[in-house]
Amino acid sequence: xxxxxxxxxxxxxxxxxxxxxxxxxxxxxxxxxxxxxxxxxxxxxxxxxxxxxxxxxxxxxxxxxxxxxxxxxxxxxxxxxxxxxxxxxxxxxxxxxxxxxxxxxxxxxxxxxxxxxxxxxxxxxxxxxxxxxxxxxxxxxxxxxxxxxxxxxxxxxxxxxxxxxxxxxxxxxxxxxxxxxxxxxxxxxxxxxxxxxxxxxxxxxxxxxxxxxxxxxxxxxxxxxxxxxxxxxxxxxxxxxxxxxxxxxxxxxxxxxxxxxxxxxxxxxxxxxxxxxxxxxxxxxxxxxxxxxxxxxxxxxxxxxxxxxxxxxxxxxxxxxxxxxxxxxxxxxxxxxxxxxxxxxxxxxxxxxxxxxxxxxxxxxxxxxxxxxxxxxxxxxxxxxxxxxxxxxxxxxxxxxxxxxxxxxxxxxxxxxxxxxxxxxxxxxxxxxxxxxxxxxxxxxxxxxxxxxxxxxxxxxxxxxxxxxxxxxxxxxxxxxxxxxxxxxxxxxxxxxxxxxxxxxxxxxxxxxxxxxxxxxxxxxxxxxxxxxxxxxxxxxxxxxxxxxxxxxxxxxxxxxxxxxxxxxxxxxxxxxxxxxxxxxxxxxxxxxxxxxxxxxxxxxxxxxxxxxxxxxxxxxxxxxxxxxxxxxxxxxxxxxxxxxxxxxxxxxxxxxxxxxxxxxxxxxxxxxxxxxxxxxxxxxxxxxxxxxxxxxxxxxxxxxxxxxxxxxxxxxxxxxxxxxxxxxxxxxxxxxxxxxxxxxxxxxxxxxxxxx
Numbered sequence: 001x002x003x004x005x006x007x008x009x010x011x012x013x014x015x016x017x018x019x020x021x022x023x024x025x026x027x028x029x030x031x032x033x034x035x036x037x038x039x040x041x042x043x044x045x046x047x048x049x050x051x052x053x054x055x056x057x058x059x060x061x062x063x064x065x066x067x068x069x070x071x072x073x074x075x076x077x078x079x080x081x082x083x084x085x086x087x088x089x090x091x092x093x094x095x096x097x098x099x100x101x102x103x104x105x106x107x108x109x110x111x112x113x114x115x116x117x118x119x120x121x122x123x124x125x126x127x128x129x130x131x132x133x134x135x136x137x138x139x140x141x142x143x144x145x146x147x148x149x150x151x152x153x154x155x156x157x158x159x160x161x162x163x164x165x166x167x168x169x170x171x172x173x174x175x176x177x178x179x180x181x182x183x184x185x186x187x188x189x190x191x192x193x194x195x196x197x198x199x200x201x202x203x204x205x206x207x208x209x210x211x212x213x214x215x216x217x218x219x220x221x222x223x224x225x226x227x228x229x230x231x232x233x234x235x236x237x238x239x240x241x242x243x244x245x246x247x248x249x250x251x252x253x254x255x256x257x258x259x260x261x262x263x264x265x266x267x268x269x270x271x272x273x274x275x276x277x278x279x280x281x282x283x284x285x286x287x288x289x290x291x292x293x294x295x296x297x298x299x300x301x302x303x304x305x306x307x308x309x310x311x312x313x314x315x316x317x318x319x320x321x322x323x324x325x326x327x328x329x330x331x332x333x334x335x336x337x338x339x340x341x342x343x344x345x346x347x348x349x350x351x352x353x354x355x356x357x358x359x360x361x362x363x364x365x366x367x368x369x370x371x372x373x374x375x376x377x378x379x380x381x382x383x384x385x386x387x388x389x390x391x392x393x394x395x396x397x398x399x400x401x402x403x404x405x406x407x408x409x410x411x412x413x414x415x416x417x418x419x420x421x422x423x424x425x426x427x428x429x430x431x432x433x434x435x436x437x438x439x440x441x442x443x444x445x446x447x448x449x450x451x452x453x454x455x456x457x458x459x460x461x462x463x464x465x466x467x468x469x470x471x472x473x474x475x476x477x478x479x480x481x482x483x484x485x486x487x488x489x490x491x492x493x494x495x496x497x498x499x500x501x502x503x504x505x506x507x508x509x510x511x512x513x514x515x516x517x518x519x520x521x522x523x524x525x526x527x528x529x530x531x532x533x534x535x536x537x538x539x540x541x542x543x544x545x546x547x548x549x550x551x552x553x554x555x556x557x558x559x560x561x562x563x564x565x566x567x568x569x570x571x572x573x574x575x576x577x578x579x580x581x582x583x584x585x586x587x588x589x590x591x592x593x594x595x596x597x598x599x600x601x602x603x604x605x606x607x608x609x610x611x612x613x614x615x616x617x618x619x620x621x622x623x624x625x626x627x628x629x630x631x632x633x634x635x636x637x638x639x640x641x642x643x644x645x646x647x648x649x650x651x652x653x654x655x656x657x658x659x660x661x662x663x664x665x666x667x668x669x670x671x672x673x674x675x676x677x678x679x680x681x682x683x684x685x686x687x688x689x690x691x692x693x694x695x696x697x698x699x700x701x702x703x704x705x706x707x708x709x710x711x712x713x714x715x716x717x718x719x720x721x722x723x724x725x726x727x728x729x730x731x732x733x734x735x736x737x738x739x740x741x742x743x744x745x746x747x748x749x750x751x752x753x754x755x756x757x
Contacts, residue, residue, distance in 0.1 A: 421630025499530025
């Protein structure tokens with residue numbers, strides 16, 4: 001949908017009263033590149049700004065809209081009560097403890113509630129049906145965003161609730177940075193400008209954005225089209241007028257969630273993953289007084305009693321509410337979003353890109369993360385209620401199409417470049433009177449008819465604030481007696497490993513333990529000051545350098561000692577380890593599958609698995625990689641319909657050669673092996689361009705590798721000297737998949753989506 005520049009200018013002008021008195025027309029004129037219309041509008045807007053500031057109307061920049069409801073607590077910061085307990089210790093505590101608060105759901109908000117309650121001195125229990133952060137909390141964009149899209153809605157609609165959400169997100173981003181400085185860091189984001197009239201609009205929005213942020217937040221800057229292309233060379237030059245660079249926060253979401261839960265445990269909370277709630281326990285008065293949960297690893301049941309039960313199960317919250325009241329109306333709806341992982345060359349290593357209004361009408365982002373590129377879209381497709389939470393080939397192709405239309409046409413975007421795919425349901429509160437009366441209008445905290453407290457909504461940027469509000473409600477409704485009335489998680493509390501950490505701490509790991517730099521940086525930025533505990537337990541590499549730290553894979557900085565540490569950090573399954581302790585499954589599913597036996601052997605020794613248990617763990621994790629991480633989807637099988645134009649004798653010949661080259665029986669051979677085969681065919685010079693076109697069309701499963709079927713397609717194309725039939729075949733299959741049905745994007749309201757990217 002095309003935007004009307006004059007209407008947008010009017011909307012922004014009406015909000016100009018919150019900008020700085022130092023804003024002047026020269027800044028706008030510089031951005032406009034000498035365009036007289038833009039300069040005239042800029043001059044007018046600058047005068048309005050200055051007049052508004054003189055009238056003393058700049059309240060929003062000083063936070064007088066009441067965004068922060070916290071009061072300062074004069075009590076000292078509590079000390080951690082104990083070393084990290086084992087999972088078995090927490091299970092034993094469930095049998096004998098009457099808790100103040102039981103939290104069901106170990107995602108971002110649930111873990112945040114456990115930390116907030118434990119630091120206030122409440123007897124706290126937390127149970128999670130799968131692993132901590134295994135749902136949506138580990139499948140985010142990894143951004144701690146401030147809500148730029150919320151700001152756009154606030155300006156265009158003069159929406160006060162949207163302004164509150166932006167202010168809250170920006171404040172919380174700062175609080176999270178204080179809570180876990182080793183897990184979060186600023187990341188510059190490039191915001192492309194496609195038309196001259198967009199430049200002053202973006203300038204005003206970013207100026208407001210910066211003024212609403214806490215002091216010390218990095219400011220934004222403007223780049224010309226040439227400068228923007230130097231930063232992100234793959235942009236389309238003809239569709240670029242310039243760009244802005246602003247800063248957002250970035251973190252490792254699964255590690256953040258785990259660290260919040262583990263820190264809560266050190267403050268006294270009893271936490272346990274892989275504990276599924278079977279039913280709610282009700283007292284004589286009929287109110288909820290706890291829950292019966294089963295340990296899914298052993299099948300043993302536990303009755304956990306508490307004065308208040310908090311339902312923090314995200315998009316599954318209505319299922320638990322049905323246990324409280326079978327006639328409960330839905331409180332939660334959900335939307336689906338997917339992210340693909342591409343090699344690092346798709347994005348500059350230190351700079352991301354976010355374009356909310358691409359020329360084809362979509363939004364798209366590229367984000368650097370742990371040496372790879374994350375690509376997603378702000379257009380979140382709707383998902384059928386019964387659909388499983390796994391990405392589809394339609395999701396992948398939709399994102400790849402967005403990439404193709406965004407980057408330069410000279411750059412080939414290939415399916416084989418996709419290293420991993422993940423997706424998750426975002427919980428959204430349904431439209432209701434409860435939602436309408438909230439200040440932010442993006443979450444609901446509701447007391448059920450049987451006194452169970454349910455929290456629906458929120459993002460990573462607001463999880464701490466929502467947890468604080470939820471615990472406040474639990475104290476009020478449950479008549480609890482905390483040692484501290486106010487939360488300390490905003491400014492005083494730090495996660496385990498944050499104290500004593502510094503950005504240069506990795507140097508000590510290199511000097512003291514003889515580790516490689518990338519391994520040391522990884523340990524420092526993942527475990528904080530606890531990285532030294534991991535380093536102490538690391539085995540000798542058996543080489544002159546590095547001295548310690550055996551890598552699990554040459555392409556990643558993960559070492560064997562981290563597997564042992566992961567077990568101590570409540571990793572119970574092989575999936576827990578490769579997906580949320582090491583994150584390799586989220587970065588490269590092929591590598592994740594390669595290291596499964598090695599990781600399983602180490603875990604088997606730590607957890608006393610039998611040989612059969614270890615084999616089952618490997619089978620289950622391979623199934624997880626295929627269904628949840630995009631290693632292989634059902635739609636991939638459709639490519640087998642592309643004909644191989646060779647005789648039976650030729651097929652047998654090349655199949656035999658493939659078998660000889662695949663000495664380790666992995667099912668793949670390298671491209672260099674294919675080149676050797678071509679030389680045996682009498683090809684003196686390998687046709688590089690032809691090979692490139694063929695590989696692009698047959699969509700190899702992994703970079704530099706082909707399976708038997710793809711190898712035969714490659715040989716077929718080279719024997720025939722023609723690749724056009726491959727292209728036509730793929731076109732036919734793509735059209736056939738579209739006719740079989742697809743999921744169409746739906747527009748989500750920003751107040752419900754949380755203003756995220």
